[in-house]
Amino acid sequence: MAGSKVKIWKQDPSVLNIGIRSSYISTEVQNGPADSDIILQGMPHVVGNAEKDFIFYPEENPLEFDAVHTFTIVRQVLTMLRRALNRMDITQNFNWYWGAEPIQVYPRAGLDANAYYSRNEKALRFFYFHPSGDESNSLIYTCRSFDIVAHEVGHAALDSLKPEFLSSSWHPQTGGLHESFGDLTAIFTMLAQLDVCEAIVVESKADLHTKTFFPILAEQFGEAFGRPMGLRNADNDLKMSDVSTEVHDISRVFTGAIYDILADFFELYQNPALYDHAESLFKVGKYLTSLVIASLWQGPDANATYTDIANKMIELESDDARKEIIRVQFKKREILDAPVGLRGVKPRKLSWKGCCGTMRLTEHQTLFEKNVINEALS
Numbered sequence: 359m360a361g362s363k364v365k366i367w368k369q370d371p372s373v374l375n376i377g378i379r380s381s382y383i384s385t386e387v388q389n390g391p392a393d394s395d396i397i398l399q400g401m402p403h404v405v406g407n408a409e410k411d412f413i414f415y416p417e418e419n420p421l422e423f424d425a426v427h428t429f430t431i432v433r434q435v436l437t438m439l440r441r442a443l444n445r446m447d448i449t450q451n452f453n454w455y456w457g458a459e460p461i462q463v464y465p466r467a468g469l470d471a472n473a474y475y476s477r478n479e480k481a482l483r484f485f486y487f488h489p490s491g492d493e494s495n496s497l498i499y500t501c502r503s504f505d506i507v508a509h510e511v512g513h514a515a516l517d518s519l520k521p522e523f524l525s526s527s528w529h530p531q532t533g534g535l536h537e538s539f540g541d542l543t544a545i546f547t548m549l550a551q552l553d554v555c556e557a558i559v560v561e562s563k564a565d566l567h568t569k570t571f572f573p574i575l576a577e578q579f580g581e582a583f584g585r586p587m588g589l590r591n592a593d594n595d596l597k598m599s600d601v602s603t604e605v606h607d608i609s610r611v612f613t614g615a616i617y618d619i620l621a622d623f624f625e626l627y628q629n630p631a632l633y634d635h636a637e638s639l640f641k642v643g644k645y646l647t648s649l650v651i652a653s654l655w656q657g658p659d660a661n662a663t664y665t666d667i668a669n670k671m672i673e674l675e676s677d678d679a680r681k682e683i684i685r686v687q688f689k690k691r692e693i694l695d696a697p698v699g700l701r702g703v704k705p706r707k708l709s710w711k712g713c714c715g716t717m718r719l720t721e722h723q724t725l726f727e728k729n730v731i732n733e734a735l736s
């Protein structure tokens with residue numbers, strides 16, 4: 359029998375209403391768990407049963423469960439991205455930035471409220487922390503968050519597709535695109551799963567602007583910092599003039615625009631007389647995933663701006679009604695036809711804060727800052 363059955367958190371441990379789920383990985387999984395793309399580090403070697411299934415529960419075997427959960431999310435994201443790239447003939451052999459060697463994944467990398475992707479370490483590291491730094495609060499493991507794991511894989515994937523975004527770009531919006539792509543990767547990977555589409559439709563009654571777990575990113579992490587709406591909320595109304603040039607802050611505008619486009623496409627496309635809402639959401643999700651990835655791929659190699667990607671999306675979209683939706687949503691965000699001089703548009707020195715440490719790493723930051731300084735001097 360090919361493939362493996364696994365158990366994972368659907369969202370993260372704080373989203374109890376959808377809890378734990380079984381999932382099927384159709385590709386070969388070795389003990390570890392590991393495969394040709396992913397190797398776990400710093401965890402016990404987890405051995406599957408005779409059917410090559412990896413069935414553990416968080417209460418009884420937390421280490422094994424976390425290992426299998428983290429491996430599975432990285433695997434699901436990678437499969438989703440590879441399918442999208444193959445569908446669009448972008449590349450038939452998507453590998454990490456460094457080639458065919460697997461990425462090293464550390465589900466329990468140490469004590470810190472952080473997670474990051476590092477190109478130099480060829481690694482994803484997920485840390486754990488006591489909320490408010492108080493040791494009497496139970497530890498929160500970032501690897502248990504579907505959104506945080508998917509976000510970091512998103513950084514790794516975008517770095518593999520567009521390496522100059524990290525290594526030779528100074529524009530804050532390029533940093534914003536990196537952060538936004540992380541959050542959108544979480545959203546796209548959720549939409550690539552039929553049962554999650556069903557859960558979204560049930561919870562929202564088929565209106566994506568209803569408050570549900572879906573647009574709320576990193577619920578448990580956000581809660582630990584007193585944010586009931588998660589670390590970031592994709593269903594937001596932020597415009598360019600509302601945000602700073604900090605990469606996480608500015609990323610919310612682009613993510614919000616894509617989320618609204620998703621909601622509008624879903625409304626336009628759904629036809630309950632013919633199709634179940636969950637089926638329509640699944641299809642719209644796949645479509646928008648392809649459109650966003652193709653637009654990033656065909657956009658500039660360095661210093662890509664939101665306007666570049668918005669225009670590329672309009673260019674690649676063939677349907678007039680959908681073209682109009684994209685145009686309207688990016689206009690609302692002050693990304694298209696906006697007055698010059700909005701805060702997010704002007705390149706200036708970047709600041710680094712927020713959970714995800716990818717853009718704060720010295721290896722990525724030095725290049726960014728060096729280029730910012732060069733830009734200021736020239």
Ligand SMILES: [Zn+2]
Pocket residue numbers: 509513536537540714715716717
């Ligand atoms: Zn990030």
